[in-house]
Amino acid sequence: MKILGIETSCDDTAMAILEVQSKKRKVKSGEKIKVLSSIVSSQVKLHAKYGGIVPSLAAREHTKNIGHVFDLALEEADVKNFNKEIDAIAVTRGPGLGPSLLVGITFAKTLSWIFKKPLIGVNHLEGHIYSNWLEPVGVSSKFKVKSEKLFPILNLIVSGGHTELALMKNYGKYEIIGETLDDAVGEAFDKTARLLGLGYPGGPAIAARAAKFKVESSKLKVVFPRPMEHSNDFNFSYSGLKTAVLYLLRDLKAEGGTITDDIVNEIAHEFQEAATDVLVKKTMKAAEKYKVKSLFLSGGVSANSLLRLNLNRATAEAGVKYFQPPMEYTTDNAAMIAVAGYFNYLKNKKIRTAYDAVEMDANLGF
Numbered sequence: 001m002k003i004l005g006i007e008t009s010c011d012d013t014a015m016a017i018l019e020v021q022s023k024k025r026k027v028k029s030g031e032k033i034k035v036l037s038s039i040v041s042s043q044v045k046l047h048a049k050y051g052g053i054v055p056s057l058a059a060r061e062h063t064k065n066i067g068h069v070f071d072l073a074l075e076e077a078d079v080k081n082f083n084k085e086i087d088a089i090a091v092t093r094g095p096g097l098g099p100s101l102l103v104g105i106t107f108a109k110t111l112s113w114i115f116k117k118p119l120i121g122v123n124h125l126e127g128h129i130y131s132n133w134l135e136p137v138g139v140s141s142k143f144k145v146k147s148e149k150l151f152p153i154l155n156l157i158v159s160g161g162h163t164e165l166a167l168m169k170n171y172g173k174y175e176i177i178g179e180t181l182d183d184a185v186g187e188a189f190d191k192t193a194r195l196l197g198l199g200y201p202g203g204p205a206i207a208a209r210a211a212k213f214k215v216e217s218s219k220l221k222v223v224f225p226r227p228m229e230h231s232n233d234f235n236f237s238y239s240g241l242k243t244a245v246l247y248l249l250r251d252l253k254a255e256g257g258t259i260t261d262d263i264v265n266e267i268a269h270e271f272q273e274a275a276t277d278v279l280v281k282k283t284m285k286a287a288e289k290y291k292v293k294s295l296f297l298s299g300g301v302s303a304n305s306l307l308r309l310n311l312n313r314a315t316a317e318a319g320v321k322y323f324q325p326p327m328e329y330t331t332d333n334a335a336m337i338a339v340a341g342y343f344n345y346l347k348n349k350k351i352r353t354a355y356d357a358v359e360m361d362a363n364l365g366f
């Protein structure tokens, strides 16, 4: 079967076609999943000048781009006849920006209604989790559905809007065991980048400057706090880390110093160390407590090389299987929505051809 995935929860207009080697609505051992196309139309340049996403602008851009993205997704997957070749539609129903979500959901409902196709509403975070099931376009997934002994899985979902530790005992069964009490880790990267004058999105900019830092040219020898590192729960806090950067810059300026490139590199480096350190330590503590078999990393911040490297090392030492999504599925995309939609479709026998099956849910957790 072939599934169309649609994602418009934030500032990316994305559509993808996923192929599953099965005609039946049953999980069979040995089934393979393949992404046939994955199109992402980014609005980064538009929002960059505002230092963050402007919801009404994002919705307007989705409306402008969605038809073109749809055509491209079908063309690249070589789908010539939508009605004959596409079996179901999966769309992000939340969480996300209300005006942005409405564009994708309305487009999906219209298609579902015209072509009488099943419509599956997908939680955006569940989409991120399932990005781990994917391989680059045209390559079959390494997982044979249901053939791997992966559960229980610990999910570390790190993005611009979320920092969650979700225990997954089986397909569709989640328990949030930890989350941020204030800013999300991606948000901290973005806000700190803005303080350093590095632009938006901040994650890649900070990582690039951190890579330029050389210990021998260290001027500040600064050590940022590792917030909640030793707390007895699995929660996180990132607003203090951003404030530590703010105060440091304020003090440096008050002392009459200039913020040179070397200083920016050093702050970016130490910020990245502090932000990822807490993530790795708390995740591994949770992995031990819940005796998980696997760890899945996902969300935009999962593109961070330091985080990938350190989780890889820590899981190898602890004997936990470690998975991270291919780079193209770390930030928002529709292939992850299509694959999460597929697993939901298998689970929920009630999903039928229905144009009112999906409610927008901007605030729903799991």
Ligand code: KG4
Residues within 6 Å of the ligand: 010, 158, 159, 160, 161, 162, 185, 186, 187, 189, 190, 201, 202, 203, 204, 207, 299, 300, 301, 302, 303, 304, 305, 330, 331, 332
């Ligand atoms: O998942 P995503 O595309 O959108 C949300 O659902 O929020 O995540 C975007 C976030 C942004 O905060 C961005 O700065 C961060 O992911 N990000 C990174 C990196 N690449 C993207 N953070 C750290 N290091 C990176 N290399």
Ligand code: ZN
Residues within 6 Å of the ligand: 124, 128, 159, 299, 300, 331, 332
């Ligand atoms: Zn996301």
